[in-house]
Amino acid sequence: MNENDEDTGGPVQDPGEVPQGPAVVRLTELLRAAMAECRMNPANLAEAAGLSKGGVSNILKGKSVPTTHTLDLLGHALQLKGPRLAELHRLRDRASVRTRRLDTYLAAAHRAAQQQQYPGLTDGVLPPLASIHVRQQIEQEAAAAVGDTPVAADGLEVLAQGRTCVVLAGPGGGKSSLLQAHMCADLERWKSGRGSGAVPVYVPAAALAAAPLSQALAAAVTAELATSGLTEDLPAAFFATPPAPGVRWYVLVDGLDEVTDAATRTRILQGLAAVADSDAADLYRFVVASRPVPDHELGMLGSAVPRYFLQPFAAEVLPAVALQWFTTLGVYEPQAVTDRFVAYLGSSRLEKIAHIPLVLGMLCQLHALRPECPLPVSRGAVYREFTEALFQRLHARGESGIHVQTRLALGRFGEQTVARAARLVDQLPELIDRAADCYVDDQRLSLLDLILTDPAAASPDRSLAREWRSFLLHSAARTGLVVSHGEDLRFVHQTVLEYCAARHATRSPVKRGERLREMFQMHADSQKKTSARWQSGSLYRSFLLDDGLPLETATVALIEHTITDEYLLPVSLIAAEVASGTGLPKRIVELTARKLEGVTRACHQAMGDRRFTRAVAKLGPAFSGRQLLDWGDQSLSAARALAAFEPALAADLLDELTRLRDDPPFREKNRLKAAETLLDLHQARGLDAMARLAADPFLFPSYRVAAVEWMRMHGDERALEISLDLARTLYQGPDQERAETLARTLQLDARIAGLVRRIAEKSGEPDPDDREMLAIIAAEDVMQPQVRIMAATVLDRCSAEAPGFLMSRAMAKSRDGFIREW
Numbered sequence: 001m002n003e004n005d006e007d008t009g010g011p012v013q014d015p016g017e018v019p020q021g022p023a024v025v026r027l028t029e030l031l032r033a034a035m036a037e038c039r040m041n042p043a044n045l046a047e048a049a050g051l052s053k054g055g056v057s058n059i060l061k062g063k064s065v066p067t068t069h070t071l072d073l074l075g076h077a078l079q080l081k082g083p084r085l086a087e088l089h090r091l092r093d094r095a096s097v098r099t100r101r102l103d104t105y106l107a108a109a110h111r112a113a114q115q116q117q118y119p120g121l122t123d124g125v126l127p128p129l130a131s132i133h134v135r136q137q138i139e140q141e142a143a144a145a146v147g148d149t150p151v152a153a154d155g156l157e158v159l160a161q162g163r164t165c166v167v168l169a170g171p172g173g174g175k176s177s178l179l180q181a182h183m184c185a186d187l188e189r190w191k192s193g194r195g196s197g198a199v200p201v202y203v204p205a206a207a208l209a210a211a212p213l214s215q216a217l218a219a220a221v222t223a224e225l226a227t228s229g230l231t232e233d234l235p236a237a238f239f240a241t242p243p244a245p246g247v248r249w250y251v252l253v254d255g256l257d258e259v260t261d262a263a264t265r266t267r268i269l270q271g272l273a274a275v276a277d278s279d280a281a282d283l284y285r286f287v288v289a290s291r292p293v294p295d296h297e298l299g300m301l302g303s304a305v306p307r308y309f310l311q312p313f314a315a316e317v318l319p320a321v322a323l324q325w326f327t328t329l330g331v332y333e334p335q336a337v338t339d340r341f342v343a344y345l346g347s348s349r350l351e352k353i354a355h356i357p358l359v360l361g362m363l364c365q366l367h368a369l370r371p372e373c374p375l376p377v378s379r380g381a382v383y384r385e386f387t388e389a390l391f392q393r394l395h396a397r398g399e400s401g402i403h404v405q406t407r408l409a410l411g412r413f414g415e416q417t418v419a420r421a422a423r424l425v426d427q428l429p430e431l432i433d434r435a436a437d438c439y440v441d442d443q444r445l446s447l448l449d450l451i452l453t454d455p456a457a458a459s460p461d462r463s464l465a466r467e468w469r470s471f472l473l474h475s476a477a478r479t480g481l482v483v484s485h486g487e488d489l490r491f492v493h494q495t496v497l498e499y500c501a502a503r504h505a506t507r508s509p510v511k512r513g514e515r516l517r518e519m520f521q522m523h524a525d526s527q528k529k530t531s532a533r534w535q536s537g538s539l540y541r542s543f544l545l546d547d548g549l550p551l552e553t554a555t556v557a558l559i560e561h562t563i564t565d566e567y568l569l570p571v572s573l574i575a576a577e578v579a580s581g582t583g584l585p586k587r588i589v590e591l592t593a594r595k596l597e598g599v600t601r602a603c604h605q606a607m608g609d610r611r612f613t614r615a616v617a618k619l620g621p622a623f624s625g626r627q628l629l630d631w632g633d634q635s636l637s638a639a640r641a642l643a644a645f646e647p648a649l650a651a652d653l654l655d656e657l658t659r660l661r662d663d664p665p666f667r668e669k670n671r672l673k674a675a676e677t678l679l680d681l682h683q684a685r686g687l688d689a690m691a692r693l694a695a696d697p698f699l700f701p702s703y704r705v706a707a708v709e710w711m712r713m714h715g716d717e718r719a720l721e722i723s724l725d726l727a728r729t730l731y732q733g734p735d736q737e738r739a740e741t742l743a744r745t746l747q748l749d750a751r752i753a754g755l756v757r758r759i760a761e762k763s764g765e766p767d768p769d770d771r772e773m774l775a776i777i778a779a780e781d782v783m784q785p786q787v788r789i790m791a792a793t794v795l796d797r798c799s800a801e802a803p804g805f806l807m808s809r810a811m812a813k814s815r816d817g818f819i820r821e822w
Contacts, residue, residue: 024062027091031060034078048077051193064245065092065099067106070193102199102243104231105221106190109202112228113183134321135181136174136357138167138308155310156182159287162198162250164276166298167289169310171495171539172358175289178310179252186250198250198285199243205256205288206443208268213275213284214240217251223486242283249284256290258494260443260532265293269300276301291494291537312355318342321357325364331371341367344375353379353581358495362386378583379539380548383499390480391429402478409471413464420460425475427456432481433507436491436500440540441531447482447489448473495539502543509552515544516555520562520570545574547583556585563591571595639674647681654678658689672703676710687716694722701726701735708742712749720746752777753787760794771795 035045046056051073058064059074066074071092075085093100138155158165159182169175183202189195207220217239222230239249253272259265272286288301298307313321319342326334326341341364345354353359362382363375369389376382394402406421424431435450451457451472459468473489476482481496482489491497505515519534519541533540543549545559562570574592578584639653657674675693679686687710693699694707704726711719723746726739756777759770766774777791 023091023095024065027065027088027095028060028062030084030088030091031074031078034080034084038078040078045074045077049073049193052196055193055196058245065095067099067103067190067193068092069191073193098238098241101232101234101238104229105225105234105238106187106199108225108228108230109183109200109221110187110191112225113180113187113202134313134317134324134357136178136313137311139311140306140308155308156185158308160186162248162285164286164301164305165288166301166305166307167287167310168292168307169289170291170356171498171537172356172493173291173310173312174357175291175310176254177357179254179287179289183252196247198248200250200252201239202252202254204258205253205265205268205290206259208253208271209259209264209444212236213251213271213280214238217249226486240280240283248282251284251286253286253288255494256288257293257537258443260441260535262294262297264444265297266300269297273300273302293537313357313360315355318345318355318360321360322364325361326368329365329368331368337367337371341375348375349377349581349583350375350382353382358493376548378546378548379581380499380543380546380583382548383496383543384503384548387429387481387496387499393480394425394428394478402475406471406475409474410467413461413467417460417464421471421475424457424472428476428479429481430504430507431457432476432479433500433504436497437504439491440497440501440533443490447491448476448487451476451489498533498538498540499543501533502540503549505544506549509554512544512552512555513558516558516562519544520573541573542577542580542582545577545582545584547585551585556587559588560591563588563595639677651678651681651685654681655685655689658693668700668703671699672706675707679710679714683714687711687714691716691718691722694726697729701730701733701739704730705735705738705742708739712742712746720750749787753790756787756790756794760790766794 035041040048042056042060043053046053049056049070051070055064055070056074059066059070068089071088072085075081075088080088136155138153138158140153155167155178159178167175167178179202183200186195186198186200190199201217201221202224203217203220208216210216211219214236218234218236221239222233243249253268256265256268259268269288272288275281275284276286288298298305319338322341323334323338326337331337345351345363350363354363359379359382366373366382366385366389367375376385402425403422406425407418410417410421431451431454434454435447438450439445439447448469452459452469457472459465473484473487476489477484481492481500483492491500505511532538545551551559559574563574571592574584574588578589578592639650639657654674654677658671658678671693675686675689678689690707690710694704694711696704705723708719708723708726711722720743723739723743727736727743730736730739756774759766759774762770774791774795777787778789778795
C-alpha cells in the first residue's frame with residue numbers, strides 16, 4: 001500500500017487494517033535476513049528485544065506491522081543502525097496506514113493523559129498527573145451484602161484486567177483521575193512495545209448520545225486530541241476494527257451523570273449493552289465512570305457487569321498525598337508544611353471533605369499560594385477562594401496578562417472595541433455563572449452560545465462576530481472555570497459547574513430564596529420529577545446552603561422557618577448537609593439540633609433511656625423549648641437524620657426502635673425498617689435485630705418472614721433454624737407457606753455450600769462435571785450470595801475466563817421485594 005492510500009469509506013473495512021503489498025514483504029525479508037546474520041530464531045529475537053514471542057511472530061509472518069518503538073527494539077537487538085534501520089522505518093510507514101494512525105493516536109492520547117484536566121493556581125494547569133496521583137481502593141458494590149468486610153482492590157489493577165465494569169464515586173471522588181491514570185499506564189506500555197489485550201480510548205459519555213459507537217468515538221477523540229499532537233482526523237473505521245490483531249478497544253466512558261437527561265443516559269447505556277451483545281462484542285470492553293445514578297439505568301448493562309465504588313483517601317494516606325502536592329508545587333520545607341496542614345485539617349470541619357481528591361488538591365494549592373492565610377472553613381468557602389484566586393491569576397501583569405493579550409487580539413479594531421473587550425473580561429465570572437444556571441440542567445446546550453446571548457457579551461459589531469467569538473472562547477478558557485472544547489466551551493469539572501450555577505442564585509437574595517423553596521419542595525416530594533441540579537449526587541444544593549457564599553438575613557430566616565415547621569424532611573436534609581461538610585450558620589445548626597432533641601426526648605420517654613439527648617451536645621446548647629414532634633413513626637426519620645451527626649447514638653436509637661412493641665404511634669412495619677437502617681450502620685447489630693424480630697411472636701408474620709429473608713441475604717447462619725421454627729409454628733396461610741419455602745431454600749443453600757466445600761477440598765483442579773456444577777451455582781440468581789461467591793472463587797483458580805463473568809454474576813444482588821436495590 002502506498003503511504004498516501006486512504007480508506008475507501010466502508011463502514012467497517014479499513015484498508016490499513018491488514019498489512020499488505022510489497023512494503024510488508026520487503027520489511028519481513030530484511031528482518032529475517034538480519035536474524036540470519038545474528039544467528040537468531042524468532043524466540044531469541046523476542047527475548048533480546050524484550051517483546052512477546054507472539055508479537056514478533058506476527059511481525060515476521062507479515063500479520064502485523066510493528067510500532068515505531070517496537071521496530072527500534074528489534075533493530076537494536078539485531079544490531080541494525082544508520083541506513084539499514086532507516087530503511088526498515090521507511091518500509092514500515094508504507095506498510096500500513098492504520099499502523100501510522102495508531103502510532104499517532106497512541107502518542108497524542110498519552111500526551112493528553114499525562115496532563116491534569118483541573119485548574120491550577122500557578123501557570124493555569126496542574127502538575128503532571130503522575131507526580132501527584134495516589135492509587136485509590138475500590139470496593140465491589142455487592143460485597144457489602146455478603147460480609148462485614150467488603151472486598152477492596154486497587155483501582156488501577158481492576159481496570160488493568162480489561163473487563164467491562166462500572167466505577168462509581170461522589171463529586172470530586174477521583175473517577176476521571178483513575179481513568180487518566182489507567183490511560184497513562186496502558187499507553188506507556190503500548191508505546192514501549194509491551195501492550196497487549198486492549199488499547200484504551202477515553203470518551204465523555206455525552207459524546208455517545210447521537211451517533212453509532214465507532215462514529216462517536218472518532219469524532220470525540222479527534223476533538224479531544226486536536227491540541228495534543230493528533231495530525232489527522234481519525235475515521236470511524238479506525239474504531240470499527242481491531243487496533244491490532246487479537247487486540248480490542250477498551251472504551252473509558254466518563255461522566256455518565258453529566259448527561260442530565262435520564263432518557264439520554266438510558267439510550268447511551270442501551271447502546272453500549274447492544275454493542276456488547278452484537279457481533280462486535282469481542283471488539284470492545286467498557287468502563288462507565290459516574291456519580292451514582294438510578295439503579296434501573298445501570299441495570300441496562302446487565303447484572304453480569306460489576307459495579308465498583310471508588311473509595312476516598314483513607315485518613316492514614318492523606319498526609320502522603322498532601323506531601324506529594326506540596327513537593328510538586330515547590331513549597332519550601334514541604335514536610336513541615338504538610339505536618340501543619342494536616343494538623344489544621346484534623347481540628348476543623350474540613351476533615352469531613354479533605355479526603356475527597358479534588359477538594360484536597362484545591363486546599364493544597366490554596367495553602368501553597370498563601371501559606372500565611374488560614375484555610376477556608378467549608379466546602380463552599382474552598383470553591384469561593386479557589387475561583388477568586390483563579391480570577392486574580394487571570395489579571396496577572398506582564399505580556400501574558402489578559403489585558404495585554406486583549407489589545408494584541410483586538411487592537412486593530414479600535415479603542416472602543418478594546419475597551420468593550422476589557423469590560424467583558426471583568427464581567428466573565430458573572431457571565432459564566434449566568435450561563436451555568438441554564439447549562440447545569442441541560443448540558444446539550446452550547447455553553448459559549450449561552451454566554452454570547454447575554455447582552456453584556458454581545459459582539460460590538462456584526463462584522464466582528466467571528467473575531468469576537470474567538471476572543472470570548474479563549475478569554476473564558478483563561479478563567480480556569482471552563483476549558484475550550486473544539487469550537488465550544490465546557491466546565492473544567494462538574495462540581496465547578498454546580499458551584500457557578502449556585503453562585504448565580506446567591507447574587508440575589510430573592511433568587512436564592514426561590515431556589516431554596518424549590519429545593520425543600522423537591523426534597524419533600526420524592527415522586528416529583530426533578531431537574532438535574534436537584535438530582536442525587538449534585539452539590540448544587542450544598543453550595544446554595546453553604547455560608548461560604550454568605551447567607552443573607554432573609555435567607556437565614558427562610559431556612560429557620562422551614563426547619564421549625566412540623567415536618568422532619570427539612571431537618572434530615574440539613575443534617576445530611578452538615579455531615580457532608582457544608583458550612584451552615586451556627587443558628588441553623590442549633591435549630592436543627594433542637595428539633596432532633598425534641599424527637600429524641602420523646603423517644604427516650606417511651607424507652608426510659610436518656611442517652612440520645614447527648615447527640616445534640618456537640619452541635620450547640622440544649623434548648624428547653626416545646627417538643628416539636630410526637631415520637632411516633634417520625635422517630636425513625638429522626639434516627640436517620642441523627643446518623644449524620646452521631647452514627648453510634650443513631651444505632652442505639654434504631655436498636656431501641658426495633659424493640660418497641662404494642663405502641664400504636666409506632667407502626668409495626670417501622671420496626672423492620674429500623675432494623676434495615678441499622679444494617680447499614682452496624683451490620684452485626686442489624687442482624688441481631690432481625691433475629692429478634694423473626695423470633696417475636698407478637699410481630700406480624702409477614703414481617704417475621706421478611707426478617708429471616710434479610711438474614712439469609714446477609715449469610716446469617718441463624719436463618720435456617722429460625723425459618724424452620726416459623727414453618728412449624730405459624731398458622732396455615734401465605735406467610736406459613738412462605739416460611740416453608742424459605743426453610744427449604746436455606747436447607748438447599750446448606751447442602752450446596754457443603755458440595756462446593758467438598759469440591760474445593762479435592763486435590764488438583766475440579767473435573768469437567770464439577771466445573772460445570774460450579775458455573776451453574778455461581779451464575780444462578782436465586783442462590784445465596786455467599787454460596788455463589790464461594791463457587792466462583794473455586795472456579796477462579798482453574799479458569800482464565802470464569803472469574804470476570806461468574807464472579808460478577810455471583811456478586812449481583814437479587815431484585816425481589818425484600819432485597820434492597822443499590
